[in-house]
Amino acid sequence: MTRTLYLHIGTHRTATTSIQRFLLRNFDALIAEGCLLPFRKPRHFEMINAIFAGQRTIADAAARMNERADSKAPVDITKLVVSDEDICMRKDLSLLGEFREHFDVKVIYSLRRQDLWLESWYFQNIKWQWNPALSHCTFDEFLARRDQFHWIHYDGYVRHLEEVFGAENVAINVFEKEQMPDGPVAAFCEAAGLQALLGNGTEPHVNSSMSAAMAEFARHLPMDEFPPAQRELLRRAMEGVDRNVFGHTGKQSERLMPPELRQAILSDYEAGNRALAQRRFGREALFEQPLPAADAPLAQLAIPQDSQGLIDQFVAPLLRQMVEKGMITAPAAPKKG
Incomplete structure (x- = not known):
């Protein structure tokens, strides 16, 4: 068999x-x-x-x-x-x-x-x-590499x-x-x-994205240089700040493209999508979900540009999170002779 x-x-x-x-x-x-x-x-x-x-x-x-x-x-x-x-x-x-x-x-x-x-x-x-070449790109830089x-x-x-x-x-x-x-x-x-x-039963949604603000903060960090275990600790700490400080408890918005850009991106794939839809499904449209409304709010990839705001909103909460969760520990005191 x-x-x-x-x-x-x-x-x-x-x-x-x-x-x-x-x-x-x-x-x-x-x-x-x-x-x-x-x-x-x-x-x-x-x-x-x-x-x-x-x-x-x-x-x-x-x-x-x-x-x-x-x-x-x-x-x-x-x-x-x-x-x-x-x-x-x-x-x-x-x-x-x-x-x-x-x-x-x-x-x-x-x-x-x-x-x-x-x-x-x-x-x-x-x-x-996991990919240093893409870990620190702006969204525009990322889109410029989409052919890969x-x-x-x-x-x-x-x-x-x-x-x-x-x-x-x-x-x-x-x-x-x-x-x-x-x-x-x-x-x-x-x-x-x-x-x-x-x-x-089925599984709940997992592996959600960070909020846009936290993602922009993470983009500037050299996480790709860290061993996987340490990278995971830092990621969990940032997600904790996202959830407990910023109040981002649900699935985060990932909408970044304004309407004109979205249409331009989709036009690059339109012919192939149509061909696949016709060949495999006998219809014209591969995807049937409507595009986001023209006035739909976009996620903002922005962090404070002044050092005090950056420390107050991101750095200090992140350090508190890591200490409170035991992610930063002091070495054991040396034994006395």
């Missing part, structure tokens, strides 16, 4: 973290449904990175996953889910196509309208600072997926409320044939 392997490849900012947490929380329920989340990991970036680095072969990865599936006997594991949103950042997925020698491979790819995705991706790059985000040229990228895995094996979800009325987790479960899990 050939098992089915579902490759959940992104894109980012389409509730991928919520989906991964849902799968991990339901690990045992997945097993009962004949589905394995390999290695009990919500995200499989280590395995995928090792494959592309030449440190692990597809055959070895497939064998290890099948061994894990076999170990669940007498439960008959018929499908597996591998999730890593960074997969879509790779231009050529031909290597992953070799999984077809071992599994019946299905790809799940979620699309978010490019203007909204760019705004959200900007905030995430500032928040996490090849995977949001959806028509071309989906064509590549179809060439590698077969058009019939590529499931496309459109990340809009109207097109996934029960939410992104439910849409994923439907694509993977896991509807039975939905009675267990």
